[in-house]
Amino acid sequence: MQEFEPKIVAFVCNWCTYAGADLTGTSRIKYAANVKIIRFPCTGRIDFMILMKAFENGADGIIVSGCHPNDCHYSSGNFHARRRWIVFRNLLNFAGIETERIQFSWVSAAEGLKWADVVNNTVKKIKELGPNENYKKASVSAEVNEEGASHE
Amino acid sequence: MNELIKIVTQLLSDKTIGVFIGYEKGSAGRTRALFARNADQAQKLICDDTCTQNLAGYLLKPEIKKLGRIGILANIPALRSIMQLASEHQIKDQSLLVLTANSDGSLTEFCDFHSIEKYLETSDVNITSGEKEMIARLESMTTTERREFWSREFEKCIKCYACRAACPMCYCHRCTTDVNQPQWIPVASHEMGNLEYHLMRAMHLAGRCINCGECAKACPMDIPLNLLTYQLIEPIRENFGKTAGMKADAVYALSTFNPDDTENFIL
Numbered sequence: 001m002q003e004f005e006p007k008i009v010a011f012v013c014n015w016c017t018y019a020g021a022d023l024t025g026t027s028r029i030k031y032a033a034n035v036k037i038i039r040f041p042c043t044g045r046i047d048f049m050i051l052m053k054a055f056e057n058g059a060d061g062i063i064v065s066g067c068h069p070n071d072c073h074y075s076s077g078n079f080h081a082r083r084r085w086i087v088f089r090n091l092l093n094f095a096g097i098e099t100e101r102i103q104f105s106w107v108s109a110a111e112g113l114k115w116a117d118v119v120n121n122t123v124k125k126i127k128e129l130g131p132n133e134n135y136k137k138a139s140v141s142a143e144v145n146e147e148g149a150s151h152e
Numbered sequence: 153m154n155e156l157i158k159i160v161t162q163l164l165s166d167k168t169i170g171v172f173i174g175y176e177k178g179s180a181g182r183t184r185a186l187f188a189r190n191a192d193q194a195q196k197l198i199c200d201d202t203c204t205q206n207l208a209g210y211l212l213k214p215e216i217k218k219l220g221r222i223g224i225l226a227n228i229p230a231l232r233s234i235m236q237l238a239s240e241h242q243i244k245d246q247s248l249l250v251l252t253a254n255s256d257g258s259l260t261e262f263c264d265f266h267s268i269e270k271y272l273e274t275s276d277v278n279i280t281s282g283e284k285e286m287i288a289r290l291e292s293m294t295t296t297e298r299r300e301f302w303s304r305e306f307e308k309c310i311k312c313y314a315c316r317a318a319c320p321m322c323y324c325h326r327c328t329t330d331v332n333q334p335q336w337i338p339v340a341s342h343e344m345g346n347l348e349y350h351l352m353r354a355m356h357l358a359g360r361c362i363n364c365g366e367c368a369k370a371c372p373m374d375i376p377l378n379l380l381t382y383q384l385i386e387p388i389r390e391n392f393g394k395t396a397g398m399k400a401d402a403v404y405a406l407s408t409f410n411p412d413d414t415e416n417f418i419l
Contacts, residue, residue, distance in 0.1 A: 048351075048355055049328070049336050049352060070411065076409060079413065080406070080408075082418070083409055083413060084406055085417075085418070086387070087355070087387065088355060089417060090384060091351060091354055091384060092351075094290065094291070094298065094380065094384075095350075096295050096297070096298030096300070096301065096303075098295055099417075104417055105418060105419035106418060135344075
């Protein structure tokens with residue numbers, strides 16, 4: 001049987017992690033190709049609804065990454081984001097959604113190596129967890145429902 | 153009870169207030185909200201232990217606001233709602249006339265927000281032991297069991313938005329639920345859409361919920377959705393030292409930060 005290749009979506013901030021991921025590439029460091037990077041102005045811009053939509057559209061895992069504390073380009077975006085994630089993780093856990101599927105990290109523009117590690121470790125972890133079945137089941141029910149509605 | 157009618161009649165007659173929000177006997181032995189605009193209507197006011205609804209949910213409704221200065225009979229959840237709405241700059245100090253019924257039946261009138269804060273300091277604002285137990289039971293489950301529990305509950309949801317309508321903190325003119333560019337919350341009532349709706353609602357109320365339980369009481373399908381927001385009260389108090397609805401000048405936990413906030417999950 002073919003090995004499960006997880007789909008990972010990475011939401012990264014423009015100023016640190018995106019540049020960090022760029023450095024990984026220019027340094028010719030190889031890392032797992034499962035990740036699709038989406039650039040945001042700041043981690044403070046990454047609304048929790050965006051993460052939920054990523055899961056809904058078939059992501060098996062999510063990486064959220066931005067500037068280290070005190071390094072935010074907008075001085076406090078990542079501090080606000082950190083508070084939000086503390087609360088959001090609590091809520092996800094209480095609602096029975098595996099919080100292990102969302103990896104948060106701080107990766108600076110100089111940490112090309114750390115980015116490769118974060119991606120590789122996340123891919124490894126999600127491979128162990130397997131496909132995001134719970135969410136996929138719900139998505140399928142949504143599709144059937146919406147198709148049914150449009151054919152009426 | 154007579155004292156309340158006397159006070160409100162006086163307030164309405166001398167035009168100190170334009171409307172008084174209290175309780176009256178409804179049909180089938182129920183107690184419902186009363187919006188008294190004149191002395192006659194004020195005679196229907198009651199004040200007993202069936203008066204549990206959080207009336208603060210009506211304070212920001214345009215059709216109530218246009219009736220003039222509002223007087224309100226507020227219980228503890230309503231007082232907390234008023235504090236939270238004040239901290240969100242939705243209500244000005246002195247703009248309301250707030251009465252509360254004490255446990256001994258006497259009435260207290262609050263002259264300003266500060267006196268409400270003082271009153272709340274000595275009141276019981278915690279969630280009930282039954283609710284605590286329910287949360288503890290859910291927390292002791294495995295993730296999959298919890299997921300199944302909520303899946304069964306959300307399956308019942310018919311997306312009537314009664315929870316949103318009943319919530320005193322849901323006053324946005326345009327709710328995320330109504331946004332269709334992009335369509336954050338699917339309109340149809342299916343498992344995914346219901347899950348997203350309820351998580352969105354809980355997240356938008358995190359740190360603002362004053363545990364009045366109106367959402368769960370309003371739910372026609374009996375979903376215990378108040379637990380979602382109640383569960384977040386303790387972590388927010390522990391992590392950020394904030395409790396909603398206690399201070400009129402409080403800062404919302406998620407709109408501020410502390411450089412020393414700690415977590416254990418960010419690499």
